[in-house]
Amino acid sequence: xxxxxxxxxxxxxxxxxxxxxxxxxxxxxxxxxxxxxxxxxxxxxxxxxxxxxxxxxxxxxxxxxxxxxxxxxxxxxxxxxxxxxxxxxxxxxxxxxxxxxxxxxxxxxxxxxxxxxxxxxxxxxxxxxxxxxxxxxxxxxxxxxxxxxxxxxxxxxxxxxxxxxxxxxxxxxxxxxxxxxxxxxxxxxxxxxxxxxxxxxxxxxxxxxxxxxxxxxxxxxxxxxxxxxxxxxxxxxxxxxxxxxxxxxxxxxxxxxxxxxxxxxxxxxxxxxxxxxxxxxxxxxxxxxxxxxxxxxxxxxxxxxxxx
Numbered sequence: 001x002x003x004x005x006x007x008x009x010x011x012x013x014x015x016x017x018x019x020x021x022x023x024x025x026x027x028x029x030x031x032x033x034x035x036x037x038x039x040x041x042x043x044x045x046x047x048x049x050x051x052x053x054x055x056x057x058x059x060x061x062x063x064x065x066x067x068x069x070x071x072x073x074x075x076x077x078x079x080x081x082x083x084x085x086x087x088x089x090x091x092x093x094x095x096x097x098x099x100x101x102x103x104x105x106x107x108x109x110x111x112x113x114x115x116x117x118x119x120x121x122x123x124x125x126x127x128x129x130x131x132x133x134x135x136x137x138x139x140x141x142x143x144x145x146x147x148x149x150x151x152x153x154x155x156x157x158x159x160x161x162x163x164x165x166x167x168x169x170x171x172x173x174x175x176x177x178x179x180x181x182x183x184x185x186x187x188x189x190x191x192x193x194x195x196x197x198x199x200x201x202x203x204x205x206x207x208x209x210x211x212x213x214x215x216x217x218x219x220x221x222x223x224x225x226x227x228x229x230x231x232x233x234x235x236x237x238x239x240x241x242x243x244x245x246x247x248x249x250x251x252x253x254x255x256x257x258x259x260x261x262x263x264x265x266x267x268x269x270x271x272x273x274x275x276x277x278x279x280x281x282x283x284x285x286x287x288x289x290x291x292x293x294x295x296x297x298x299x300x301x302x303x304x305x306x307x308x
Contacts, residue, residue, distance in 0.1 A: 002105055007082045007098050009106050011063040012042035014055075017113045020121070025057040027114045027126040028304060029107070031065075031134030033291070034087075034246045036075060038064035041134070041291060048295040052305040059114070063106055065089040069096060082106075090137040091205040092144065092214035102214035103137075108147045115151040125154040125308030129235075131291040132246065135162035140205055143168075143227035144215045158303050160235040160294055161260050163248035165267045168224045168274055170195075170202045170209075172255050179265040181281045183272030198251035206252045228271065231278040233303040236264045237287035237294055245289040260289065 002008065015021055030045040032038045042062035049055045065084050067073035072086035083096040084103055092104040107128065113119070114126055130138035142157040143166055159165075171189035179185035192201055203210040208220035215223065240260040243249055247260070257263025268281045282303055287293040294300055 002082060002098065002101050002109060007080050007095075007101070009063060009066070009082050010038075010078070011061055011110070012038055013059060013061045014046060014049075015059045017059075017061075017110075018119065020119055021059075022122055023057055024059050024120045025122055025124050026054065026305065026308065027059045027061065027120075027123065028054075029061045029063070029110065029126070029128045030295070031063065031128070031130030031137055033130075033132035033134050036065055036067050036073070038062045041131070044292045044295050047292070048301065048304055051296055052301045054305045058305065059120075061110060063110065065103060065106075087133075088213075090133045090140070091212075092137075092140060094213060104141050104145060104214040107141055108145060111145075111147050111151060111155065115153050117152075123153055125156065125306070126151075127156050127158060127304060127306065129158035129160065129295075129304055130162075131160040131294060132162060132289065135160045136164060136205070138162075139232075140166050140215075142230050142232055143223050144218055145226075146218075148226070148230060154231075154308055156231045156233070156306060158233045158235050160291070161237055161240050161264075161289055163246070163260060164206055164253040164256055165263075166205055166223075166227075167202065167207045167256070167267070167270060168227065170207060171270075172201075173257075173266050173269075175258075177257070177262075177266055179262070179269045181265060181268070181283060183269045183281070185266065185269045189270065189273065192255055194251065194255070198255060201252045201255040203252070206256070224274070228274055228276045228279075232271075232276070232280075234264050234268055234279070234281045235294060235300055235303055236261055236281070236283055237289060238283050238285050239288040241288075 067086040
């Protein structure tokens with residue numbers, strides 16, 4: 001339940017969130033992409049938990065951000081279910097049918113329930129993960145959420161194959177950049193060359209100007225410090241190299257790079273240069289833009305099901 005009106009969002013889970021469970025040692029949240037197919041992502045999460053031998057001690061949760069703006073998507077809503085804009089749910093923006101409730105508030109509530117020692121007394125840590133549009137949400141939520149330091153349990157974030165990221169300053173790499181997987185680039189970050197034409201390239205949710213929605217109550221310095229201090233893994237498919245599968249080709253996203261895999265290396269170099277404390281880059285060989293391929297691959301399992 002969210003807000004005074006007690007509207008709600010639905011989620012898939014393999015164990016109840018309100019029944020004491022002493023076996024649970026880890027929580028893994030998996031966030032869907034633009035298709036809003038939480039049931040498919042829940043199946044992926046369960047398959048990955050099986051492969052990681054984590055079914056007995058891990059609660060797997062897949063929240064559903066139901067889209068219904070009367071145009072781009074018309075998901076069927078249950079009575080009193082919260083509706084989100086088809087695209088803006090990933091950016092922490094306000095619900096369509098509930099004032100002052102933002103999409104990141106849903107994750108805040110899930111994390112607080114997981115951290116309740118009366119329900120999960122042996123929980124050791126939480127993973128928030130997302131693929132594609134869910135990867136965008138995870139990256140931005142890692143930067144701006146207000147519960148990370150208050151839960152009492154460690155939280156890690158796994159960002160997989162997004163079209164774009166929230167940059168922590170206004171500098172960008174030149175268009176044809178070359179970065180490795182260790183946070184090093186041949187080129188230097190510099191003022192964005194097309195900033196006069198693409199004037200919003202550094203606005204929220206691609207940068208820290210003009211903060212909106214959930215992020216509006218924070219300032220840029222606080223967001224910058226939070227993301228650099230929080231543990232993040234960039235889990236990327238080696239073959240996710242084409243601008244397909246809903247890739248955001250707007251100028252503000254293209255300012256970060258023309259596909260997904262190489263821009264991820266550029267972003268990792270960005271946070272590395274800014275002295276991120278616990279950010280890592282993991283490549284999954286032979287996977288393109290496919291959440292099942294990514295989450296069930298051997299290199300992904302330690303990131304998605306870490307030993308806290």
